[in-house]
Amino acid sequence: MLGLILGLTMIFAGVLPEESSFISQRQAMVKNQIEARGISDRATLQSISSVSRHLFVPGKLLDSAYDDRPLPIGYGQTISQPYIVAYMTEIINPGTDSRVLEIGTGSGYQAAVLAEIVKDVYTIEIISELGNSAAARLKDLGYKNVNVRISDGYYGWEEHSPFDAIIVTAASEYIPPPLIDQLKDGGRMVIPVGSPFMIQTLMLVEKKGDKIKTTSLMPVRFVPFRRSN
Amino acid sequence: MKQNVSAPKRFCFSIGLLSVSIIAFELVLMQILSIVQWYHFAYMVISVALLGFGAAGTFLSVFRKRFLDKAEILIPLLMILCGIAMAAVIRTAQAPYFRFDCYLLFSDASQMWQLVFTYLLFFFPFFLGALAIGLIFLKFVNEIGKLYFANLAGSGAGGVAALGLISFFLPQEIPAIISVVPVVSGIMVLSRKSMGLVFAFVSISLILIIYSIMNPPNLAVSEFKALSRALNLTDAEIDFEKNSPHGLMQIVSSSALRYAPGLSLTYREDLPAVKGVFQNGDWLGPVISWKSGDKAFVMDYTTGALPYAINKRARVLVLNAGTGTDLLQAISQGATSITGVEPNSAVLSLMKNELSHMTDSMFDHPSVSVRNIESRTFLAMDTSTYDLITLPIVGYFGGTSGLYALQEQYLFTRNAFRKMWLRLSEEGVISVTCWMDYPVRKPLRILSTIVEMLEEQGIQNPVDFIGAVRSWGTITFILKKTPLSNTEAELVREFCNRMSFDPAILRGLNQEERAWFNKLEDDNFFTYIDELLSSERKKLYSEYDFNIEPATDNRPYFSQFYKWQSLPNLAKHFGNHAIPFFEMGYLIVVLTFFQILIVAGVLIIVPLFFIGWEGGHILRTVFYFSGIGIGYMFVEIVLIQMFILYFGNPIYAAAAVITSMLVCSGIGSYVSSKIKRLWDYLSIILLSIIVLLFFYAVLLSPMLNKSIAMPLPAKILFAVILIAPVSFLMGIPFPAGISYLAEHSYKQVPWAWGINGCLSVISTAVATIVAVELGFVWVMVFAALAYSLPLMSEIEMRS
Structure with a gap:
C-alpha cells in the first residue's frame, strides 16, 4: 500500500515515468552493449549502471542517450559510445585507491564513471565552454572527488602526479612526453585512435622502468576482412 | 505556336552576362560550401541546385503560353530576382536555425530538414536565371544558334571571372558582387512598358546588394573541420588569411598547436608550438619554427x-x-x-x-x-x-x-x-x-x-x-x-x-x-x-x-x-551506423546520383501531361537531348582530368578546358545558325564527334604523355588544337535539335532544353562513378556512345 502511494505520488510529480524509462534503457545498454561484448569487471559495470548518461548529452539528443554510438556534444567533440567508455575504464584496472588523470573532459561522463570507482579523478579540458559546463554538471551531481581544470592537456597535471592511470579521450597525433613522465612505473595509459563516429582502436601504453610499450586493442573483435570468412 | 521574332542584340548580350554571373556564382558557391562543409557536400548541393535548369524547362513547358504573353516584363524581372537571390542565399544558409552539417546527418535526424532547406535555398538563383534564359530561347527560337553562342561564351567567361574574383576577394564577399551582373542584364532588356514595376525591383535589389557588399556574412565552418578544432585550442587565432583559386588559405596560431606524427615515445624534449596552415578549412600543413x-x-x-x-x-x-x-x-x-x-x-x-x-x-x-x-x-x-x-x-x-x-x-x-x-x-x-x-x-x-x-x-x-x-x-x-x-x-x-x-x-x-x-x-x-x-x-x-x-x-x-559487395559484411562487423563514415565521399556521390535521378525523372515526366504523350516523337526527343547532355559533360570531365597532369595545375587546367570547350562550342553554335539546311549535315557532324571521341579514348593520353615536356606556349597551342575541333562540333547538335523542334513541335522546345539540363547534371555523378569503377578511358568511351543516341534519333527523324 505504501509503495502504491509512493508510486502514485511520483507519477503525479512527473518523476517516475521519465526516470524509470532511462533506468530501463540504461540496464538494457549495460546488458546488450557492454556485458554482451565481454566487459566483466564488476566495478566498471556497477559504475556504468549507476551513472545517468542522459544527463551528459545535449537535450535534443536525449532519446539517443543510451544508443550504441557516440553523440555530438558541440565544438566538434563527442560523448563516446558507451562500450568505449566501459572498455577504457576496465582496461586501466581502476582500484579504489587509484588516482586517475583524464585528458579531454568533454561532457564529463567518463570522469563520472571513474569517480564512482577510484579515489581521485583529475580531468583537463582545453575548450573552456565544455570544461565549465562539465564542471558544473559534475558538481550538481555531487561528485566531490572530480577535479576539473581548463588548460592544455599536453602538460598533464604535474602537482598531482604520478598517476596510476591516464585516460586520453581527446587523442592527438603525438603522445605528449609530459604525460608519459607523469605515469607511475607500472601505470597504464589508454588512448582511442580513430574517428569518433567510426570504430575506434584503443591503444594501451604501458610504462615499465625505462621501457614504454604500446598495444593496439580492438574493441570490436571481428574476423579478418575476407569475404570467404 | 512558334513566333518568328528576331532577338535584338541586347538580348544576346544580356543572356551572355547572365550566363557569366550564373557560372561565376556556381564556382564561388562551390568554394564557400567547400569551406563551411566539404567538397563533396558542395558538389551534392550544387548538383541539386543546378537541376534548376531542368526545372525551368519543366516550368516553361507547363506555363509556356502565359510566360510568352508576359515575356517582356518577366525576362528582366526574373534576372533581377536571380541577382537578389544570389546576394541573399549565403547569408540565409548561415543563419543558426537553417545551418546544416553533413557530419551530423547520420546522428541527428533533424538535420534532414536543414538539408532539404539548403537544397531549396540554393536552387532558387539557378532556377530564376535559367527561367530567364529559357524564356529568351523560347521567344527568339529562330535565332537559337546566336543565343546559344552567347549562353556558352558567357558561361566560359564566367569561369575566368570567378578565378579573377577569387584572387582579389574573400569568398563571402563575392556573391554580392556577382549579383550586380544579373541586375544589369535585366536592366539591359527592360522594355518601356515594364519600366515602372521593374524599376522598383531594381531599386530594392541595389539596396540589398550594396548592403551585402558592405556587410558580407560570416562563414560558420563545420565544428568537425580541422580549422574549427584548431580554433578551439587555447589562445587560438587566425593570423592571416588570403583567398586564391587554390582555396582560402588561413594561418592559425595557438600555444597548444603542435605537430609530430607518430612521435617516438623516447622523445623527451618539449614539443614546440607550430603554426597551422589551413586551406578551405582543411589541414594543409604545419609551419615548424x-x-x-x-x-x-x-x-x-x-x-x-x-x-x-x-x-x-x-x-x-x-x-x-x-x-x-x-x-x-x-x-x-x-x-x-x-x-x-x-x-x-x-x-x-x-x-x-x-x-x-x-x-x-x-x-x-x-x-x-x-x-x-x-x-x-x-x-x-x-x-x-x-x-x-x-x-x-x-x-x-x-x-x-x-x-x-x-x-x-x-x-x-x-x-x-x-x-x-x-x-x-x-x-x-x-x-x-x-x-x-x-x-x-x-x-x-x-x-x-x-x-x-x-x-x-x-x-x-x-x-x-x-x-x-x-x-x-x-x-x-x-x-x-x-x-x-x-x-x-x-x-x-x-x-x-x-x-x-x-x-x-x-x-x-x-x-x-x-x-x-x-x-x-x-x-x-x-x-x-x-x-x-x-x-x-x-x-x-x-x-x-x-x-x-x-x-x-x-x-x-x-x-x-569501398567494395559494394562487401557492405553487408562490414555492416555485420561494425554496425550500420559506422558504414557512412568509412567512405563518406563516395557515398555522397552515389546518394547525389539517386537524388538527382528521382528529381530529374519527375521534371522530365511532368511536362508530358501538358504537352502530350506523342509516342515515338517523345522518345526521339528524350534520346536526342539526353545524349547531348550526357556526352558533353562526360567529355568535359575527362578532359579536365587529363589536362591537370599535362599543365601541372588543376585550377588553370580546369579553367583552360572549360573556357576553350565552351567558347569553341559557342562558335560552333553561331556558325550553325548561318548554315542553311543544317539538318542535312547533322548525321555527318554527329558521326564525326563519335569518331573523334573514340580517337581521344585511345590516343589522347599517349599523345599528352609524349608532349608533356614541351614549353608551356607550345603545350597551350597543342591543347587548343586537340580540344577545339570536337568542341566546335559539339556546339552544333543542340541548336540544330531546338531549331528542328521549333519547326515541327514547338511546344517541346522548353521540355527538350530541360531534358538537356537535367541529364547534364546527372552525368556529373555518373561520370564520377564510372571513373571510380572503370577508369577515365571508359568515361570517354561512354561519351562517344552517348552521342550515338542523337545520331540514332536523327536517323529515325529523317526516316
Whole structure:
C-alpha cells in the first residue's frame, strides 16, 4: 500500500515515468552493449549502471542517450559510445585507491564513471565552454572527488602526479612526453585512435622502468576482412 | 505556336552576362560550401541546385503560353530576382536555425530538414536565371544558334571571372558582387512598358546588394573541420588569411598547436608550438619554427626519418612540399641539393614571404630550389637523379571518414611510382609515410602499388628492395633502387631500437621483431603484408573487404576503398551506423546520383501531361537531348582530368578546358545558325564527334604523355588544337535539335532544353562513378556512345 502511494505520488510529480524509462534503457545498454561484448569487471559495470548518461548529452539528443554510438556534444567533440567508455575504464584496472588523470573532459561522463570507482579523478579540458559546463554538471551531481581544470592537456597535471592511470579521450597525433613522465612505473595509459563516429582502436601504453610499450586493442573483435570468412 | 521574332542584340548580350554571373556564382558557391562543409557536400548541393535548369524547362513547358504573353516584363524581372537571390542565399544558409552539417546527418535526424532547406535555398538563383534564359530561347527560337553562342561564351567567361574574383576577394564577399551582373542584364532588356514595376525591383535589389557588399556574412565552418578544432585550442587565432583559386588559405596560431606524427615515445624534449596552415578549412600543413643552428629536429623522432638513418642523402627531391616539413628535415640532415616541388603557388608565396621568418627563409636556403608545378608533371619533365624522393604523409590521424575518397591523387598511382623509380640514383630510395588506419587500407594499398611497380620492372623478390618501419601510429615504407644490404638492414634495426619502433618489412626479419615495442591485437596485418609480397597477392585483392589494388592514372582514386559487395559484411562487423563514415565521399556521390535521378525523372515526366504523350516523337526527343547532355559533360570531365597532369595545375587546367570547350562550342553554335539546311549535315557532324571521341579514348593520353615536356606556349597551342575541333562540333547538335523542334513541335522546345539540363547534371555523378569503377578511358568511351543516341534519333527523324 505504501509503495502504491509512493508510486502514485511520483507519477503525479512527473518523476517516475521519465526516470524509470532511462533506468530501463540504461540496464538494457549495460546488458546488450557492454556485458554482451565481454566487459566483466564488476566495478566498471556497477559504475556504468549507476551513472545517468542522459544527463551528459545535449537535450535534443536525449532519446539517443543510451544508443550504441557516440553523440555530438558541440565544438566538434563527442560523448563516446558507451562500450568505449566501459572498455577504457576496465582496461586501466581502476582500484579504489587509484588516482586517475583524464585528458579531454568533454561532457564529463567518463570522469563520472571513474569517480564512482577510484579515489581521485583529475580531468583537463582545453575548450573552456565544455570544461565549465562539465564542471558544473559534475558538481550538481555531487561528485566531490572530480577535479576539473581548463588548460592544455599536453602538460598533464604535474602537482598531482604520478598517476596510476591516464585516460586520453581527446587523442592527438603525438603522445605528449609530459604525460608519459607523469605515469607511475607500472601505470597504464589508454588512448582511442580513430574517428569518433567510426570504430575506434584503443591503444594501451604501458610504462615499465625505462621501457614504454604500446598495444593496439580492438574493441570490436571481428574476423579478418575476407569475404570467404 | 512558334513566333518568328528576331532577338535584338541586347538580348544576346544580356543572356551572355547572365550566363557569366550564373557560372561565376556556381564556382564561388562551390568554394564557400567547400569551406563551411566539404567538397563533396558542395558538389551534392550544387548538383541539386543546378537541376534548376531542368526545372525551368519543366516550368516553361507547363506555363509556356502565359510566360510568352508576359515575356517582356518577366525576362528582366526574373534576372533581377536571380541577382537578389544570389546576394541573399549565403547569408540565409548561415543563419543558426537553417545551418546544416553533413557530419551530423547520420546522428541527428533533424538535420534532414536543414538539408532539404539548403537544397531549396540554393536552387532558387539557378532556377530564376535559367527561367530567364529559357524564356529568351523560347521567344527568339529562330535565332537559337546566336543565343546559344552567347549562353556558352558567357558561361566560359564566367569561369575566368570567378578565378579573377577569387584572387582579389574573400569568398563571402563575392556573391554580392556577382549579383550586380544579373541586375544589369535585366536592366539591359527592360522594355518601356515594364519600366515602372521593374524599376522598383531594381531599386530594392541595389539596396540589398550594396548592403551585402558592405556587410558580407560570416562563414560558420563545420565544428568537425580541422580549422574549427584548431580554433578551439587555447589562445587560438587566425593570423592571416588570403583567398586564391587554390582555396582560402588561413594561418592559425595557438600555444597548444603542435605537430609530430607518430612521435617516438623516447622523445623527451618539449614539443614546440607550430603554426597551422589551413586551406578551405582543411589541414594543409604545419609551419615548424627552425633556425640553421638548431640541432634537434622533432621529425627525426618519427618513422619518416628512416631513409636518413641508413645513409647520407645528398640529393633530395621533396614532392608536394607543402609547408616544407620534409625540406626542413633534409636541410637539418645535411642534404646539399634539395628540390622542392609544390603546385600550390599560394602556399609557396606564404612560405617565402609571411612565414619565412619562422623557417629561417627555408625556401630561399642555398641548397633548396623550389618548383611551382604539379609533382607528376615535374617527374615527367625532369631528368636528374636523387638519393631520396619523399612523398607527403598519407592520411590523417584518426582518419577522415573517407571524405577525400574521390580526390584524384596522381602522386600515389602505380604510374607515379614508376616515374619516381626512374629518377633514383644507385643507392637512392623513395620514402612514403602513412598513418595506420583501422580497418587497415592505406598502408596495404601503398605496398601493393610498390610491389606491382617492382614487378613491372622485372623484379621478382620485392622484399629485398623494400623496408618498412612502424611506430604506434605511423608506418614508413622505403623502396630502394638496389637491394638493401645487410649493413643497411642492421641500421634499420638500430633505428627501431633507438626509437621504440618495429620493423614490418626487412630482409631476414623474424615474426617476433615485428611487434616488439608496438603490439597489434592480432597479426593479420603482417599476414596481409606477407601476402602482398608473395604470389598470393591477387587472392588477397579478391578476398579482402576493401579494394586495395594499386591506383592508376586511369583510376587515380588512392583513397577510395569501398567494395559494394562487401557492405553487408562490414555492416555485420561494425554496425550500420559506422558504414557512412568509412567512405563518406563516395557515398555522397552515389546518394547525389539517386537524388538527382528521382528529381530529374519527375521534371522530365511532368511536362508530358501538358504537352502530350506523342509516342515515338517523345522518345526521339528524350534520346536526342539526353545524349547531348550526357556526352558533353562526360567529355568535359575527362578532359579536365587529363589536362591537370599535362599543365601541372588543376585550377588553370580546369579553367583552360572549360573556357576553350565552351567558347569553341559557342562558335560552333553561331556558325550553325548561318548554315542553311543544317539538318542535312547533322548525321555527318554527329558521326564525326563519335569518331573523334573514340580517337581521344585511345590516343589522347599517349599523345599528352609524349608532349608533356614541351614549353608551356607550345603545350597551350597543342591543347587548343586537340580540344577545339570536337568542341566546335559539339556546339552544333543542340541548336540544330531546338531549331528542328521549333519547326515541327514547338511546344517541346522548353521540355527538350530541360531534358538537356537535367541529364547534364546527372552525368556529373555518373561520370564520377564510372571513373571510380572503370577508369577515365571508359568515361570517354561512354561519351562517344552517348552521342550515338542523337545520331540514332536523327536517323529515325529523317526516316
